[in-house]
Amino acid sequence: MPDLLKHLQQDLKNWANEAHDKGWLNKRAAHAIDATTTATPGSLFDKPNRPLVVGFFGGTGVGKSTLMNRFAGEAVARASAERPTSREITLYVHESVSVANLPDEFPLQRMRTQTHQNNQYRSVLWIDMPDFDSVEQSNRELVEHWLPHIDVVIYVVSPDRYKDDQGWRLLLDHGTQHAWLFVINHWDRGDERQRTDFAAMLAEAGLNNPHLFCTDSSDSTNKTRDEFEQFRETVNTLADQQLIEQLESRGVVQRIKQIRTVTDELRAQMSTPEQLAELNPLWEHHWRNSTNEIEQSVDWKVPTLAALYADQEQGLLSSFYARIRGKEALAQETIEARAGVDNMLDDAFFDRIDESVDDFAQQATSAGIAITAIHEPLKALKPEWRSRAKSEMENAIQQSLALPGTKTQRSLHRFLGWLCWLLPLAAMGWIGYRVVNVFRLGANDPAAYLSANFAVHSLLLLGLAWLVPTFLYIKLKPSREKAAARGVRAGLDRIANEISQQVQGSLAQLSQDRLMRVNELDSIMSSGVQIDEGQLPEALQRMLIQEPAVLPVINAQS
Ligand SMILES: Nc1nc2c(ncn2[C@@H]2O[C@H](COP(=O)(O)OP(=O)(O)O)[C@@H](O)[C@H]2O)c(=O)[nH]1
Ligand SMILES: [Mg+2]
The missing domain is CATH 3.40.50.300 (P-loop containing nucleotide triphosphate hydrolases)
Known part of the structure; x- marks a missing residue:
């Protein structure tokens, strides 16, 4: 039976050391267990x-x-x-x-x-x-x-x-x-x-x-x-x-x-499930405020970055021009755009995020969570944010650029694009019809031949049929710059969401980890049967300082 206590103490010490490694308990925990008596x-x-x-x-x-x-x-x-x-x-x-x-x-x-x-x-x-x-x-x-x-x-x-x-x-x-x-x-x-x-x-x-x-x-x-x-x-x-x-x-x-x-x-040091459950709303509230602040702090950089992306391969002419300038120029533009992203998502940006997350960990500690337990897993997330945020941002901008303006704007623009072709074609058709018709009549009536006036009018008609839709097509083109700016903001939101989800995942894991450790502690402590002090002989009972009747015990075999 003395071995039972020694094993119990050893199991508890191992348990406490592991919990300490994960930040749930302080160093004194294992000592406190060590200080308990196993001697009988x-x-x-x-x-x-x-x-x-x-x-x-x-x-x-x-x-x-x-x-x-x-x-x-x-x-x-x-x-x-x-x-x-x-x-x-x-x-x-x-x-x-x-x-x-x-x-x-x-x-x-x-x-x-x-x-x-x-x-x-x-x-x-x-x-x-x-x-x-x-x-x-x-x-x-x-x-x-x-x-x-x-x-x-x-x-x-x-x-x-x-x-x-x-x-x-x-x-x-x-x-x-x-x-x-x-x-x-x-x-x-x-x-x-x-x-x-x-x-x-x-x-x-x-x-x-x-x-x-x-x-x-x-x-x-x-x-x-x-x-x-x-x-x-x-x-x-x-x-x-x-x-x-x-x-x-x-x-x-x-x-x-x-x-x-x-x-x-x-166990009390390891906080309660209720305290852990409070972390999620606490985080959401905290992060909402933080993201607002962080996004505001980089807001002034949005137009610059948007312009860098908007300048890339605009329309037929510029892509033609770009092709003339060659692949290197295209690559150069991409490099410039990337640098723009780097400039927006710079160290100061991530430092603000880190600070906010640390601040949250601190708040959680005041709410009763062991500081290292929450700090370590959150710290582990940080490098990933830095590596993923940039591609997240680039994707968001590209996606937004792929669909600039509103849906109506885009339909109207597409329609004008068609008109740029259709109207001049219609005008040419009409002129052609007149020319052929007059040519046919001219066989019998020499006076029917077209005048210089017709040529001038025809040219004017053709010009207008081309110019008007083209002018509108160019003018009503949805702004790439705006689209890029929207993409940048969407990128920031995406990054914030991504971080929030990771933190929440981490919090869920924290609860899970605590539950697992507490269950393990329970299973270590539950090794045993019951002893009823009331069943002890009277002579013995008289010698014992009484406590609540049914006591938890031990496997009497060992
Ligand atoms: N008068 C009297 N002396 C006692 C009694 N018990 C012990 N003594 C004396 O008290 C002194 C101290 O006793 P001791 O047994 O050494 O005490 P201990 O320090 O508790 O071990 C000794 O000189 C004993 O002889 C007692 O019941 N009556
Ligand atoms: Mg003595």
Whole structure:
């Protein structure tokens, strides 16, 4: 079962590191997971049948060492009236038990192991801990190191010092991680009211009916108020394999709960689906304003660029002229037009876009999205905009140039084009008819021959029939320049749309990615069955700081 916690922690660390790489979590996330406790009493031993680990915990001089010696019936731990007392941990353990797995950070020189052959305590491992209220930081660290490995903490106080602040804080901090027994030692100096008062304090901490023993461990031979035997009895009943397993399971459950408080925090760092859903409208609003500004900032360049395109291969004459000038001239025009596009879509233009996108990322961060998570994917889009925007613009201009003016303008122009041919043809037909007709009549009537007047009129008619539609054809030709300008604006719109779509795609992916990571976290955390604290034996329940009845757990196999 200890492996279960280690694997859980490792999986979570991998998960947190990946989430960090994607910008969802900060560096501290993996550390926070690392800082959670995976140690349990069970992790000290290799064999499944392990002893109950019982630790004496309390302030200096309350009598921890003396109590342990009383259990042992011999002086295993140094008991002393002098301060500071023990700087070391004393283990009192049956010779058949081996403590196989001491974690690396345990300072071995500060650990003393005393073995015994007393079969009564075959299933108990006693630990006398240094005073938690020691001025020495290292003593407190030693206590903190050992605490996770203790099933039952025997919280020892004295009648005059049961309200000790430091001890109490530790009880509240670690309360749910252990089973607790309470001893008011030095009871030769104690008073019933102190017992009542202490019990009331414990009730407040969540222990309604705790095992509380008052012991007199003085040298006096006439001890009438000593409850040491009941105390010993209780500890012995706890040293039962099934109970030990239940305690171990409960310990694992509690550690998973602690881990869960950390993962809940990490999950909160990854923002909510609601926060992510708000990004789309936020972006749309932001981008509408930005595109207006950006398009306005380049608006003055539109006529220049439009003129460059409008000048290209105009009509029959100029394309004929261009053909005379050769391919190189055409290429030259294309190069000039391209340069015009480059001039419009210059670095300043893209910088404005980048700035706007960065600005949006910043807004998203204020709305609760992890900055790197949104920044990185957006940053990745930027180079593509630069490469695609130009061809996008060229296409838009060419498309607009292909269809200049309105539809009516274009139909009218086409119609005038036909008239340029039809009217002169009709005029020629009419003149021809007259000529042929008069020629035929002239055979009989010499007076019928055409006059010079006819020739002049005919020429005038022909001239007008050609000139009028041609003049209108030229004058009513839809403006290429306007078409090019429209194309430029359409190009800008296209670029803006393209960017917007890419950003929205990126936002959708962001939501997807978050969901995937959160699901993965859930699946890591859901490895387990349930344990019902209400089903634990009463003697055990009395030692536990209660929490909501049904706890999530673990696969008991590992
Ligand atoms: N009068 C009296 N003295 C005690 C009692 N328990 C321990 N002592 C004495 O208190 C001193 C400190 O005890 P010790 O076990 O070293 O305390 P620790 O610092 O908690 O380990 C020693 O001199 C003990 O003999 C008790 O119940 N009554
Ligand atoms: Mg001591």
